Structure formats: structure tokens, C-alpha cells
Ligand SMILES: Cc1cc2nc3c(=O)[nH]c(=O)nc-3n(C[C@H](O)[C@H](O)[C@H](O)COP(=O)(O)OP(=O)(O)OC[C@H]3O[C@@H](n4cnc5c(N)ncnc54)[C@H](O)[C@@H]3O)c2cc1C
């Protein structure tokens with residue numbers, strides 16, 4: 001993927017895609033369905049929703065790619081892929097694919113692409129997706145735009161992939177010229193979850209992996225599941241309460257946790273809090289942390305820097321608490337309280353506690 | 364043991380400003396730093412070097428002034444530094460960048476075979492996390508990304524065992540050298556160089572290679588020419604039209620109750636959501 005370098009403005013004449021006859025045969029939009037230890041990462045369905053729009057605009061089919069050991073959640077993943085919009089699924093099922101390994105998955109994915117020729121290939125920007133996408137793009141010698149925030153089809157059918165650049169202060173739109181497929185990764189929660197259409201079905205193409213375990217250099221010795229999967233729900237939480245530098249002292253972060261507890265919400269914070277060691281890195285919200293799309297986001301003592309903003313803009317409702325009426329967070333929050341988080345947070349906690357218990361009693 | 368660490372000099376993006384009228388980046392005067400993620404990889408490489416008595420070469424592709432980043436890495440403890448600099452490299456995307464860097468690593472291997480290559484997890488300006496995997500693929504190195512811990516390296520058996528961050532847990536992987544590793548952030552504490560390192564850094568000569576010196580025969584694979592992607596436009600994010608509605612306490616009431624009411628009024632299903640998740 002290109003990094004925006006306006007200084008080295010792309011030379012004229014290199015702006016238009018001129019596809020060779022070979023690449024003109026590349027058709028369809030593919031979404032890599034990330035199955036890890038029997039579980040599909042929800043980002044795959046978010047991408048399926050986005051892929052559906054691109055495929056419809058192009059008038060082509062949308063396909064899911066499912067790799068894994070047979071059983072192991074593959075069948076469920078395939079059935080669900082149709083329900084989220086796939087017309088077709090390409091699948092490789094082999095015991096060697098039981099756990100993710102770069103070698104086996106790269107081989108499988110590049111072979112599928114070379115055999116069935118998609119024009120667009122989307123992957124989640126998870127650790128797995130990024131590990132795989134870089135290898136696949138390099139093997140195919142094609143372009144890859146990482147961590148996109150928006151995808152669109154141009155008049156000439158090419159994919160315009162928009163992503164933050166320069167530390168998130170700007171956006172840029174990137175095109176892959178002359179080579180196919182056009183590859184992009186998108187982070188979890190950047191795209192909305194599409195509606196599921198129960199009972200929707202589609203076609204299936206089985207493909208062999210054609211590898212023997214002896215030929216795979218990397219071996220998996222063990223898998224250590226995370227003890228307390230503390231952070232697992234932040235990205236997918238319906239309500240998130242977060243704090244920032246405005247809280248003043250690490251002890252004050254408790255006020256955020258208290259409100260979160262009363263709301264049954266997840267908590268998080270801005271990047272400086274991670275750097276100061278107040279909260280775990282997995283709790284960071286923003287461009288280099290988690291992207292969230294809750295129904296309600298409450299931000300206390302957070303200024304609303306662009307890198308924070310891009311991670312929370314998908315929230316349905318944002319409430320900001322800040323002493324500074326001119327804080328940038330009020331430019332994109334829906335509701336605001338100009339006030340001291342140290343007094344507003346406990347008052348809110350109390351008001352919600354009262355409300356929730358009173359309504360409960362009334363039922 | 365010969366380890367190459369790829370580091371990138373990046374603008375300290377916390378300090379980048381956008382010109383309000385022309386919408387272009389005001390780069391003048393923005394200080395540069397070593398990409399922060401690369402430091403965790405550098406530290407890990409230095410640790411292995413200390414353990415096995417080898418050599419750490421830091422490598423960067425960039426303009427001539429990127430030698431500052433290399434000098435800094437030397438002062439932290441790296442043994443040798445190579446700057447890959449050529450106007451043909453201008454405008455490289457990840458595919459072209461990984462081509463140039465892998466060519467230089469192959470060249471280094473001719474005189475001193477490379478056992479391990481380290482890259483940062485990602486850069487803070489490019490931010491793609493793709494250059495590492497790109498280098499691994501081109502050099503046919505076994506790829507270990509998002510490593511939390513290097514458990515063991517057995518130079519005799521040419522094996523390495525690591526803990527790698529995966530979804531919901533940690534994979535313990537073993538593979539053969541040569542390999543490429545990207546370290547996760549906060550997995551070690553980056554050392555400060557010693558006085559001796561700093562003195563040595565000032566004396567060490569930085570090797571500067573252009574494309575030809577790095578053994579690149581086909582410059583069409585470099586820079587803008589070798590990049591399948593192009594940036595067509597750069598723009599500032601759209602400001603939202605409306606500002607936040609400021610909540611104020613009604614007469615005799617308190618702001619917290621007013622807030623609860625305002626939030627429920629704006630989202631009819633919020634209350635139901637809260638009941639569901641608090642089990643009320
Ligand atoms: C490459 C890059 C990536 C980044 N990624 C992220 C990211 O993922 N996430 C992220 O959050 N940041 C990120 N940042 C950092 C970002 O630019 C900001 O520096 C950061 O978000 C600021 O955190 P803050 O709002 O907590 O602190 P500040 O900017 O210091 O703001 C504190 C706010 O608290 C208010 N305040 C003070 N006292 C009180 C009080 N008593 N009650 C209420 N309000 C009070 C102040 O008015 C101020 O608005 C990134 C930066 C870079 C360069």
C-alpha cells in the first residue's frame with residue numbers, strides 16, 4: 001500500500017488503470033472469512049456487507065473464502081457466509097489448516113486467487129488478516145491498501161480505498177493500477193454489521209490444499225488461551241465509557257469504571273492513559289487502538305483528537321464531558337456537558353443507578 | 364549470528380499540522396524519530412546479539428537525512444548501519460519498499476549471512492504492517508509476526524520458538540532460521556545506549572548504498588514504477604455539521620438527571636439495552 005507522499009505526486013499517465021487482457025478476466029468480489037479455532041471473527045461479516053455493495057455496484061458475484069480443517073466450524077462459517085450475502089463460497093478444508101499458519105494459508109489463498117481470479121479481495125485487519133494479506137499481496141505482486149475506512153467503486157470499475165494517513169490527521173484514497181486483484185484490509189467495527197438473511201443459500205467450490213505436513217516448516221507447539229478475556233468485548237460493546245487525561249490522576253479512573261459497572265458497559269481510554277500505564281493497551285480506543293460502534297459512548301476528560309475521533313465516530317450517540325467548552329470533542333459528540341468529570345461522573349453513576357433500579361422496581 | 368533490523372525514520376506525527384487553507388501537510392520543522400514500534404524489535408535483536416555474540420545491522424531506506432535514525436540506533440547499541448538511498452526509490456509503496464529492503468538484505472547476506480530479520484509491527488506514518496511480511500516472502504524467510512516473546516533460539520539446530528499473539532490467545536510456534544520477526548509493542552524495555560555505545564556511534568561509518576550498490580539490476584521494480592498502488596488524493600476529514608447539544612440542568616433539577624433524560628430521549632432503545640446488559 002502506498003503511504004501518501006504528496007511531495008512525490010504520482011506522475012501523470014500513471015493515474016489510470018490499464019489492465020492487460022490477462023487481468024481483464026479477473027472478476028468478482030471476495031471476502032476472506034476468518035475462522036480461528038472454530039470461531040468466525042465478526043469482521044468477516046462486516047466485510048461481507050461491504051463486499052455486497054461493491055459486488056452489486058460492479059454487477060458481479062460476491063464470494064466468501066473459508067479455510068480450515070473440515071468440521072472445525074467450516075460448515076457453520078459457510079452457511080453463515082450465504083446469510084450475510086455471499087453468492088458463493090470457495091473453501092479449502094485440510095487438517096493442515098486447523099490452526100492459522102502463514103505458510104499454509106498463503107499457499108491456499110494465492111492458489112485460489114490464481115485459479116478463480118477475483119478483481120477485489122477484502123480481509124479483516126486483524127493480526128491474522130494482516131499477516132496473511134502481506135504475504136499474499138507480495139506473492140501475487142499486487143497492491144494492498146491496509147486499514148481502509150471507506151471503499152468505493154469508480155467510474156472505470158476500479159476500487160478507491162480510503163485510509164487515514166500521516167498519523168491519522170488526513171485521509172487518502174489509493175488505487176491499484178494495472179494489477180489484480182485489488183486488495184484491502186479493514187479493521188473490525190469500521191464497517192457496519194449487515195442484516196442476516198436466514199435461509200439464504202449459495203454455491204460452493206471445493207479446492208484442495210495439496211501440501212503435506214512434512215513440507216511445512218513452522219509447527220504449532222501449543223495454544224494458550226487468554227485467561228481472563230477482559231478486553232474481548234470492548235470493540236463490540238453496546239455501551240462504552242472512557243476516560244482521558246482530564247481525569248487528572250490514575251485513582252480517578254475508578255469513576256469511569258464505576259459508571260461502566262452500573263451501565264453494564266465496557267470501559268476504555270485515550271492513548272495517553274495507556275502510555276502512562278493507567279489502563280491496559282487492549283483498552284485503548286482510537287486509530288491505534290480499538291474501533292468501537294456502540295449505541296452509547298461516554299467520553300470523560302478526552303479532548304477528541306482526530307486519532308481518537310476516528311475510533312468512535314461509528315457510535316450512535318456520543319456524550320462528552322469536558323471542562324473546556326471549546327474542546328474538539330464537542331465538534332463530533334451529539335451531547336455535551338461542560339463540567340468537571342470528577343463531579344459529573346459520580347453524579348451520572350448515581351442518576352443511572354437510581355433510574356435503573358426504580359424502573360426495575362416498577363416492572 | 365547476524366541480525367538485520369529494519370528501521371524507518373518517521374515524522375513525529377503528534378506534531379504534524381495541516382495548512383488550514385491549502386489542506387497540505389506542513390512538514391517544515393516537524394522533528395523526526397525512529398518509528399516507535401521498531402525500537403521493540405531493535406531491543407530484542409540486541410538481546411539476542413548479547414546472548415549469542417553476533418552482530419546487529421540496522422537498515423533503513425530513505426532520504427540522506429535518514430542517517431540520523433541509523434546513528435541513533437547505533438548509539439542504542441547496533442553494530443553496523445546501512446542507508447539505502449536513491450532517487451529511484453522515491454514514491455515506493457509497500458511492494459516496492461519490501462523489494463528494495465529485501466535486495467539490500469540479500470546483498471548483506473553475501474558477505475555475512477543473515478540469520479534473522481526484525482521489522483517493527485507497523486510504522487506510524489505508513490501504518491500498514493505489510494513491509495515485514497513482504498520482505499519475508501521475497502527472501503523466503505519463515506514469518507513470525509506479532510511476537511510477544513522469543514522463548515528460545517537454538518543456533519546449532521537453527522530453530523526458534525516464539526509466542527505469537529493470536530485471536531483469543533497465544534500461539535506457541537517453532538520454525539527454522541532464517542526467519543523474520545515483528546515484535547509487539549511493550550514486550551520489552553528499550554535500553555538506553557551506554558556511553559561507550561554513544562562514542563562508538565559517533566565514529567561508526569554508515570554504509571550508504573544506492574540501488575546499484577544494493578544489487579538491484581531492475582530499477583523498474585523500485586519507487587513509483589515498482590508500485591502497483593497510487594495515491595490519488597489526500598484530504599482532511601469532513602467536519603460534522605452540527606456541534607454537540609449542550610445539556611443543562613433544568614430549574615431545580617440536577618445535570619445528571621437531565622443527562623439521563625436526554626440520552627433516553629435521543630435513543631428510544633437505549634433503556635432496553637441497559638436493562639438487558641445489567642440483567643435488570
Ligand atoms: C500516530 C498517532 C496515533 C494515535 N492514536 C491514538 C488512539 O488510538 N487513541 C487516542 O485516544 N489517541 C491517539 N493518539 C493521541 C491523540 O493525538 C491525543 O494526543 C490523545 O487522544 C489525547 O488524549 P486525551 O484526550 O486523553 O488528552 P488531552 O488531549 O490532554 O485532553 C484532556 C482533556 O480533558 C479536559 N479536562 C481537563 N480536566 C478536566 C476535568 N476535570 N473534567 C473534564 N475534562 C477535563 C481538557 O479540557 C482536555 O480537553 C495518537 C496520536 C498519534 C500521533
Ligand SMILES: Nc1ncnc2c1ncn2[C@@H]1O[C@H](COP(=O)(O)O)[C@@H](O)[C@H]1O
Nearest residue numbers: 369424482483485486489491492493494
Ligand atoms: N523505508 C523503510 N526502511 C526500513 N524499514 C522499513 C521502511 N518501511 C517500513 N519498514 C519496516 O517495516 C515495518 C512495517 O512498516 P509498514 O508496513 O509501513 O507499517 C516497519 O516497522 C519497519 O521495520
